[in-house]
Amino acid sequence: MPVKKKRKSSGSDDSGFRKCKITSYCRNQATSRIINPEEQFSSKKCLSWFYEYAGPDEVVGPEGMEKFCEDIGVEPENIIMLVLAWKLEAPNMGFFTKEEWLKGMTLLQCDCTERLQGKLDFLRLQLNDGAAFKNIYRYAFDFARDKDQRSLDIDTAKSMLALLLGRTWPLFPVFHQFLEQSKYKVMNKDQWYNVLEFSRTVHPDLSNYDEDGACDVQRSATGI
Incomplete structure (x- = not known):
């Protein structure tokens, strides 16, 4: 009798274990559905x-x-x-x-x-993807400017440039100082685009510095 009771108890435990596994599986499946944004977006x-x-x-x-x-x-x-x-x-x-x-x-x-x-x-x-960052940078110009103006006021331009390039462009502090000393009040879209190009092409040590090219960028940045 004790053996039979033990077997019965074991069978009950097995059944309970199987139910537990099924319940756990169902819960896991439900959780998977919850954390799957493709299925659950509303x-x-x-x-x-x-x-x-x-x-x-x-x-x-x-x-x-x-x-x-x-x-x-x-x-x-x-x-x-x-x-x-x-x-x-x-x-x-x-x-x-x-x-x-x-x-x-x-x-x-x-x-x-x-x-x-x-x-x-x-x-x-x-921000780490070159093509995406270029699109974000270009988007920022129209996003930040007053809609009744074609250009970006220089204070807003400096703030946006600091946000976009300040963390990655070694020469940004120098360029920012240049803008601080500038008497010009606005930056147009071509100038804005040229700043990004300059930041991507001129080496931090200026080893590939081109005077003509630098002049072009300065003209772009200041409106000369």
Whole structure:
């Protein structure tokens, strides 16, 4: 009898173990579905997320943007916000329209704060891709300028250049000082593009410095 009871108990344990494995498998499958953004992205949820920050005009403005940045844990002046705006194809600094939000967040497959936080590393990586960075840099000019002006005021240009090139261009401090001493008030689009080209072609030790080329860049940077 003790043996039979033991076998019965063992069989019960086996059954319980099998149930436990099945339950665990089902839970794992459910978890996999939850963390799979491709399957779980919801336009409805994304729209509700937008309205957490949108004002009465159905636009995320400065106040909503401040709360949005706080929620995702990114400072408003962080370059990641510029990359995000580029992904959303937002033309105006400090504003996201509903259409821009839905289109961009759908592309990123983000419908909530947590999913966007999970994409921050991906957004940072865009800055290390040469082609993507060039597009971000060019986008920044139109994004930052006053829309009734064709050029970028020099103070805004200096701030944006510091954001975009300050961390990677060894000669940026010298160039920034040059802009500080300049009497010119604006930088046009061609000049803006030429600064990036200069930063990519001239070596930090100026070993490939070309006087004619440097003059061209100086003319571009100052409007001479």
